[in-house]
Amino acid sequence: MAGSRSCTRLMGVYILLFAPFFALGSATSQVPFLMWSSERLPPLASPAAGHIASYEQLSAYLTSAFSSGSHTVLLFLQDKLSKDDFTVFGGVFGNKEDSAFKNIEDAMQTSASKVTLPSLEWSGSFNMAALLQEKLGVSPVLVDADTLSHLTIKTSASNLLLINLPYCSSLQKSCKEVLHENDEIIGKVLSSMKAKNIPYTAIYTGFQPSRVISETPISDQPVGRSLLQAAVSEVKPPIMFNVSGGPCIMLWAQNLNVSLGPNLPWTDLAQETPSLVGSLCNGSTSRLVLTYQSGFTLSFSMSKRFYSVSAREWFSLDAVELQHANLHASYIASRDINAPAEYSFHCQSVATFGDALLSKNITEGNSSEWKLNFINFQIQGFGLSSTNFSYASDCATFFTPAIWMGLVTVLLTLLILVYGLHMIMQINTMDRFDDPKGPSISVPQSE
Template identity: 50%
Template sequence: MAEVNMLNKSSLSMTLSPLLFACLLISCCYGQVPLVMWASEGNTLPSLDRPTVGKMMSVDQVKSILTSALATAPHTVLLFLQDKLSMEDFTVYGGVLGDKEDGAFPNLQACLKVASSPLVLPSLARGVAAEVPALLQDSLGTSPLYTDLSSLAQQSLASDPALLVIGLPYSSGPQTKKVLHQNDEIIGKVLQIMKTKNVPYTAIYTGLQPSRVIEDTSVIIEPLVSRSLLQSPEPGVKPPVVFNGTQGPCILLWADSLNVSFSRASDSQWITVDLAPLTFTPAVSLTGSSCSDNSSVLVLNYNNVLGFTTFTLTFVMTKRYFPVSARNWTLVEQVRLGYDGGQTATFNGSRGIYSPAEYSFHCQMVSSNRDPLLVPHNSTVAEMWRVQFTDFQIQGFNVTGNFSYASDCAGFFTPGIWMGLLTSLLMVLILTYGLHMIMQLRTMDRFQDPKGPSISVPLSE
């Protein structure tokens, strides 16, 4: 339910309680994004008429509300833009719009209590929240400045208007409350910096997309069933393998296929099996996996693979600091195949499987055969085992819930680029040679004159 609430300090908690319950009935089905707006102490937001009950806030409605609010509010705007946010994050973890005193939002709750008239938009239509930076840019007439906590403390905030965007992460699962509490601490520190600099501000807290979306299947009627049988369902995207350490997710793995080939020494025929169906659906056993600050080991355990009762696929990753680049890098040191109750085939991967520690590694093809990124540890392994992973992505450090930005293995100089460069170089050489030949042409130093004596050429006898 989209409803604008202009509240005073005394009636904040009493007014929001029935409102939030009604909003949840809608947001649980459609996954809407809330928006919370307030001004610094000593400033107020204008009173606005409530829109029709039961409607989600559209782009035009949000633009009109923001323009009206900024007409009298300070034009130094702090936009706290979280990756995902839903009303359930407030009600489940409390501390802002709920009644929990030990919630995840103590700083935000304190700000709303001090603010004279906070503005709450509980139901922005999906996709509208992502337009908030552009709407604020149009209202203020200034471009957004994406900053962080350390940069904000060093910036001069004398210019007015100003649009400062502070990005906040989000993590689903058991780490949600911890991440929300860390985001709340960032909000508190940013507002403390603004108070120290004595700069009045207007703060907005919202998300790019809803964190919880639950489809309402009750609206499906019977005549639609016969039609759905004529359509082929879209294939679902399989979730990645996630290993949870003591502090939450620490290793992620995804691949379209994990092909392992085996050939006995007495037989030249290769037997190949794709481990992906056994890895992602259902989830494979991760017994033996571990992660720490500088090393991560992901162990995938299988049964009855290639004729072996037990079979394991292990990825060994380390984090190293390289002074040349002045940053930490993640290296996939080894890929191990464990079989027959103790034997191991090892492939070294540090030759080309690496990425910045903050990123994940992605490669369309990781193979030990042609253009190998995985090099056999000894010749015996090369004769008996081959591995080939397609659309492979792995991350062993700095995991926040989902894959970070992917560092791809594809180099800049692809075969097509090399062909173009060599062809261009050949054409340049041909043109240079032609110009050189033209410049070497010389005219005759003497011509026959019809009116003068003829040129005689003596003939030797």
């Protein structure tokens, strides 16, 4: 019973912290605000779904919280933080061992009172340290977990202790590792305060958001039925490389996901607009070079050949290259990535793992842990006559393993049925019992 209650409380914290809140209005920058204390805090109603707390609302609440008496405030100010960080790197279904915020979650559950604002309005002038300095009347003191244990804290006056925390900004560590290390620092600071038996109020927030979420007003969304043409117009156009004679190469993908390490997050290059400098095409080869402002360069090399067996020309995707920060990786495309020269090629997933259509070229490249995953991918390097793709040759064959299993099952069932009917038709009755004019059967009786 106690285990179920703790699990219920933990799920309640997850629902409060990590549930998506959709605000009304245009694009809004937001940071989460977590506050817990070893003492009682003034009550604050839980924000309704879609509500973004303003800077003025937070200021009014802090005024009521620190209006009287002396307070020791621990401000854990991370370089960047968004509510999506809790969703992505928090524990799944209450599994705290997998969470990057284990100590924060424990502190929120065991504190005397807590306040959570999943969406706090942020602007360039937002300064949490300055706001707390105004409410407490003291200047912030920059400390870390190691020096705090040797620091003498006078509880007779208010104290504002500032602990700066980094955010994932390099390729050396994943975001989850950085957030986990920050959580360990927070846990060490809280343990030091408990060892000193000093009442405190802790605040965890970000100096700026790590993600800016564009939110569309509900009033702008179409209600009821809408024309299919209106929905199609929202689809992003394909990437097109033109020469003097017209379009030469076209590419479209729902997602162009790249990852620079096994524990690093995916980056979707399809959300950026690339430069096509370096692309080329002629009668036999085509090369599409996509250079993005984020520092990535993605290249697709294609060739066209004539095959006498089919008596027609086919094009194939030969290689894909990824470059970033003076490092690059090369991948050889499978023979399945091909189509007639006048067609385009389409595949739901082109990846370097699983049922990989791209394999690492060990003779080229100096990064072996990079991964690619192209979703709903379509490309055409030859035979373009307009701004639309030609008929697509899909990588998924018509006779999939499931279809073959179904056909074999139906065939076996049909054979059994035919054999059964044949056996039934071969059954003959005895004519002797059916003919009344035939000789009678005598059965000798034994004495």
